[in-house]
Amino acid sequence: MYVKKQLFYFLLVIILSLLSACVSNVRSIKYDSDLKLETTEGYLLLAVETNVDLKSIHILGAKNIKLNRSDLLKGSNYILVDMPAGDYRIDKITMSSWLGYQYVKLDEEYWSFTIQPGVISYAGHVNVKSSIWSATGYFELNNKSSYALEYMEQEFPNIMANRTLVYEGPGEDGFLDFIDQRFMGGNVE
Amino acid sequence: MKFITGFLILCVSIGTAAKVIPVNELFLSPSASSYLLNDAGNLIVGKFTDENGQGYLEIIDVKTHQSYKAVTYSKKDDESIRSFFWIDNNHVYLMFRKKRNDKGMIVQIKDKSGKIETTANTIKxxxxxxxxxxxxxxxxxxxxxxxxxxxxxxxxxxxxxxxxxxxxxxxxxxxxxxxxxxxxxxxxxxxxxxxxxxxxxxxxxxxxxxxxxxxxxxxxxxKSDTFTPLGTLENGKIAVLSNEITDKVAVMEFDINTQRYGEVLFEHEKYDLISAALDSEGELSQVSYFDHGQWKTQYFSDQGIEFSSIFSNKYPQLQHALTSQSPRYAVALAFSSNDPGAFYLIDKHKKKVKELKRLYPNINPAEMIRSKSFRIKSRNQDDLEIIFTPGNKKYHNQTLIVMPHGGPVGARDLAVFDQQTQFLANRGYSVLKVNFSGSSGFGKRHLDKGVAQFGRRIEQDLTDAVQFIESKYNFKYKCAAGASYGGYSAVMLIATHPEEYDCAVAAFGIYDLPMLFNASNWKILEEYRATVEAVVGKESKDLLAYSPVYFANKIQDPILLLAGEEDDRAPIEHSNRMKYVLKKLNKPFEYLFYEKTGHGHPNWYGDWHEALLTDDFLRRTLKIPPIEGNNLDNYIDEIMLLADSFSFEDNVKNDDKKSIYYLRIAAERRHPRALFNLGAHYHRGDGVKKDINQAIRYYKQASDESYSKASYRIYEIYSEGKYVEKNVEQAHKYLKIAGMQGHKEALDLAWERSCSAKTNFFDLQSCFQLTKKLDTKKYEVKIRLMVAGLIEPEQLSKSQRKELFRFLKDTMNVKLERDVQVFVVGEGIQINDNYQSYLSSQAIPDVAMDKDNAYIIEFRILDNEQKKGSASKDVKGQEWHHPVIVSWNILDENETISNDRRISNTKLYIGNDDIKLKYVLTSEKDFVPGKYELKVESLSGKVLLTKQFKLSELPESS
Known part of the structure; x- marks a missing residue:
């Protein structure tokens, strides 16, 4: 009986270690220097507009990541990270309220996006409206491609010189392709 | 006589038209609402809010026209009356709101011998x-x-x-x-x-x-069609307003059991009905609709016809609706394109109409512009109604503003009072509004013609209307302006007709039609897409051809883009895309995205701002000079509103450069605060290169215009010596100016300095001037101290003393010439703070005092004519009556005042009350054995009282 219990705890520690290893804490790229990405990698650009400080946002997919408080302060935040290409979804948003930390699990169907290899995939602007007195709030993933474009041009001109910004958020939108073709000399297939 | 009358009319006409209506007098909420008769027709209830935000539910006696305030509320305290109605002839129910909390109340009305009494109680x-x-x-x-x-x-x-x-x-x-x-x-x-x-x-x-x-x-x-139940008909079926089986919204018979429509009770040939009513017998009594944008009510009852006829005879130019009726009286709400409206009482017996309350008491219809309505045939053979408002003749700027409405399907324009139209027309712009394909009020077929016609049939209709108006009137300039769909349409009109238009103002618009289907993870859902599709048409790449973001290169004319950052209906992304491409293409454009603003402004301030910004943009773009002249003050106030909007906390993002632009306009016209703010920009280097000399130059100009903050700022600059060489004289000069201009800190300091003979800044004339600026009641004690300080020995020359007394006499109403006496009420030693223990009428020539003991004297000042005992009563309440100067001194061996051993400053007392003075030994240091003297003098130098006491050393304790 004692051996069984020991084995149980041992396995539990192993599983928890594996689980925690599955979710990487990531922070937004700060320096405007294009990374040498593998052919199976791309950049993710996600914006978070929130009226309260958020604790974290979990994103699951080809790589599981967690965006942390320092990138999720009240106001507008842009997060640029290099990631393996593939399908992703924003899984949950954790906020602090008067009850302590509360998280909201998001519906996969409405919070999915793709990271394309070799380009900057803009997944949208996560809009959070909540208050510290509330354990929930209003959440929406908005298409604000032009704001994302202005941000990248302003803050990461070197990366933008090498990479194309593409829209991978909800629905279909040809605006960034149009801009690339019309003003950046890109080719749209 | 005819000539004189005609001349007077001309004068009135020109005089009234000459006034520019301030934006904040035009865009505001109505003061009056919902005036209703009771069934008996003897009382009217209504709600009115005055310009200070004080509101009340009023009861009006129909016979006497006397008004009674039944319940009051204050907007400042976040109070309002949400709704009210007559319960019966003597009771009104109302919903009172305070800070989002509602409570029901009942007003009971009693007629006591012809006088109305109202009692309001909260419902438990x-x-x-x-x-x-x-x-x-x-x-x-x-x-x-x-x-x-x-x-x-x-x-x-x-x-x-x-x-x-x-x-x-x-x-x-x-x-x-x-x-x-x-x-x-x-x-x-x-x-x-x-x-x-x-x-x-x-x-x-x-x-x-x-x-x-x-x-x-x-x-x-x-059902998406109109379906509004009206009541039960005589035959037991119900009457409904519906357009389910008709093109126009009509009054239909509807059988509830079979769910089928019956007879069409009333259908207008051209227009949808807006409302209808049945009488108590279940018969149709009236229908209403908009004809050429004007409210029309057709009455079928004899009573309705008679009331309406009496009103129309008196005010044929007003559109009216009867809000309530009794057999003899009716209340009507009447308005027009140039009249925001009023409630009227109609007396059928006397055939008289009396105005009860105006919705906007400060708006004079004679100063507003009347709209004209036309019906035209479009290129697509549709009948279109258009509403044209000519610009104020006095300020006519030969500019046509084509103003498409929002929607576009299901909205419309009316020929009723519209603040935005009147704002533009008052300032000389002519405004054209068009009920194009898709506008409501003209039946379903007309409505459907607007579906999926973004940038197509709708803009064709607008263009046909413009051609019609241009065939009747001449314009030098033409701009398109609108909000929501109107913003889109404005941009489409100038993009597709660049030669014909000169500019566009596009507010809260949409410019990328495919994005309407892809704006967010919720807006890609089928339910939402279906609502978009019902207006825009199916999502397809064809929509790109009608999305100005994708052909902005065709735009030649300047655009002002306005938007709300929190707009959910026309997301800000549309405007930002437009801004992005216009910037990339180096097109002439300006933009302002309002913070904390959705699909329209959350408060009137936003509307004022948008209107003024639009006017400014149009004038700059078309090179139309601003309206100044007699309206200079208003013009500068409005310019300052714009300047401030870019500097302070509001819904407009701060922008130093824009603020400075408007400040310069106002500063050129010597606006004091504008001059000061410009100086501050140069002082801090905000929006301009830091330049202290420019800052001082603007501060001095502001100071010249009596702006006290500017004068004080110059004082600070010269006295600190941080930015320029320290200059004490200049600093003091501007300190005095600031004080004279009413700057509180400056006044206090300049006054203290100028009135103190012991400082280098002492200047008796400045002292007098600054003293006059003081609140003499608040500063009375300080002024007395000041005067006492001045009249101390060797402070003033003889002539200066005279000047001082003259000033006190002339300015402070001090009675110097009256001879007074001092009467001692009591005198003694106070031991251990025992207040009562001191009194003694005996003189105390020689006392021994310990620490914390006090010598106390109490005296009263009297006129010579006054009797002892009545003095207090006689002089009480009079300021600066019988002033006396009191000084405590130590005498030297020769019984003269020893200047180097003076024990307190001279003080000035006034004889309003008994005066109690005490000399307290608060420390060992004070204990100086010797002869002490208290001297009381009149201002003219007459010694009124001297009291001496000798302070001896305490006997050593054994």
């Missing part, structure tokens, strides 16, 4: 008031949860029981539905309608009182 019973009960005096329907059975009930409760939460003898409506969420009475006061919700539908139910059963007759989700 909780529940939702549904409306008055038919034919039952002072009863209303209340829906509530019965606390005993915890079930929903509807009770017919009388006023007293409602106020006292007493339901012991109330009648209950027994036919409640199981799943209804709301009930409504009909116009006759019978519970007639209920609403229930199931998984897919919102259902409306009708109560068949003959058979005592509820019948489902309408599902909100099933």
């Amino acid at each position: 019973a909780s529940g939702l008031v549904l409306g008055p009960v038919k034919d039952e005096q002072d009863k209303i329907w209340l829906m509530r949860t019965n606390p005993e059975e915890e079930e929903l009930t509807i009770n017919a409760v009388n006023v007293d029981n409602l106020l006292n939460n007493n339901f012991s003898e109330t009648r209950t409506f027994p036919f409640l539905m199981e799943d209804a969420i709301a009930y409504m009475p009909d116009a006759d006061g019978n519970i007639r309608f209920a609403i229930s919700v199931n998984e897919t539908d919102v259902l409306i139910w009708y109560f068949d009182s003959d058979n005592s059963k509820w019948i489902e007759f309408y599902s909100i989700n099933k």
